[in-house]
Amino acid sequence: MTLFSSTGRRRFLLGLSGIAVFLTLTFQIPPAQASTFEDEARDFVSKLADKAIRDLTDKTVPRSKRIMRFREFFNTHFAVSGIGKWILGRHWRKASEVEREEYLSLFEDLMVVSYVDRFAAYAGEPLKIIKTLAVDDTNATVFSEIHQNEGAPPVRVNWRVARKDAMYKIVDVVVEGTSMSNTLRSDFGSIIRQRGNKVSGLIEALREKTATLRAKGS
């Protein structure tokens, strides 16, 4: 077949355009800033995981001290009030200033008392970061795997990281496709609906829950 028969020419042109597409894809270098952001997000998660394993998984430390450490860790590395507001969604607007404050403080308490013992039960397996993808200029997802037991498949954990200037915070943790923030939103939303669509109803439930958890754990 000659190069200039009609099918041959079409194939030749197709080939050319294929090369063009290939070149465009290969040489499209991502903007320098985006890659830096991804690197920084990855480092942030990696350091945070090391710190958690170092400071929060030691069972010999008394629980009250572990609670203190966890609260500090949580407030430093997680966008606590931001997550709390997002969970409440439309109900945040209806809430009074006093309610908002009490809700955020109880939300923080709930997270601390329900996660402090889970960290203590953690056997300190290393976190393996797979990749990092910037969603936009301020949001990135860090994909990681946690190897629990030898032979068992690793657990997929994705960290949603947000930044403002030089400050990085976790906004969500997604384990095997299940988002912590999303689950809490459904959980809290259901309580609000059951208690007359009022944030005060949720606050009441949170008060009861945190009190029970605090008592049980000691």
Add this chain to the structure above:
Amino acid sequence: MNVNALTNKFYSMPRAGLVVLLLSVMTLSGCATAPDASDPEAVAEHNEINDPIEPTNRAIFSVNQGLDRALLKPVARTYKDMAPEKLRLGIHNVINNLRTPVIFFNDVLQGDLDHALITLIRFLINSTAGIFGINDTAADLGIEFRNEDFGQTLAAWNIPEGPYIMLPVFGPSNPRDAVGRVVDFLIDPLNMWAANSGNDWVPPSETAADAVDFRARHYDTIEDLERSSLDFYAAVRSLYRQRRTDEINNGTVEPGTSVPSIGQFFDDEEHTDDDTDEVSQAN
């Protein structure tokens, strides 16, 4: 223990559940309260939750929790405490290996011939080098397990999931996944063989083994969730949907969570309207 007695006991469980289901349908109004029609956000939330028979579902959920506490949980606890980790992992691998035909059929039905081949290769490796599926040798070689079922196949065919349903004994589901369960049972050659060879104990034993394996592997996670959630039912509903979405997307796509804007996360000042307008898809 007498195998027949076990089988009868197993088969009577769904029937008992059915009676409870009928009773609760009769006694409860059975319908979730409708939202305020003048509030578009409340209506959107209601549609998103998509749980029209919530009171009935909750009644079934509490019966299931009772069954769990009385039967499954103690069995899973004993299994977890008594059987060494290696043995439990081996049993889990055997269960996964026995699922191969169902996974393979669904790969084909989804038009995913690449994964059908992977499923086949995994089966060949694990049944031989992995000694009857006890070791997941294929995973060690980088060919990892991925479950497929007819519920996922229907999703791949763009069939909507329908409303949330709590099945007696079997737990969280929806019409799409409930149909999927039945089809998977019918297309499983293992069940066909069992029916034709008079080995009727096989299917319920497999189901029971699967249930104990699942409960034992997720023992702490389930306990933690029940302990720390305000509304365990709502949390389970949300997690079930998120997990299924993840399985349907084969773990490659993030679940339908909106990534909330940055301002919301760092701004402790007045919350603006656009921040709350982002609504998550999963419940």
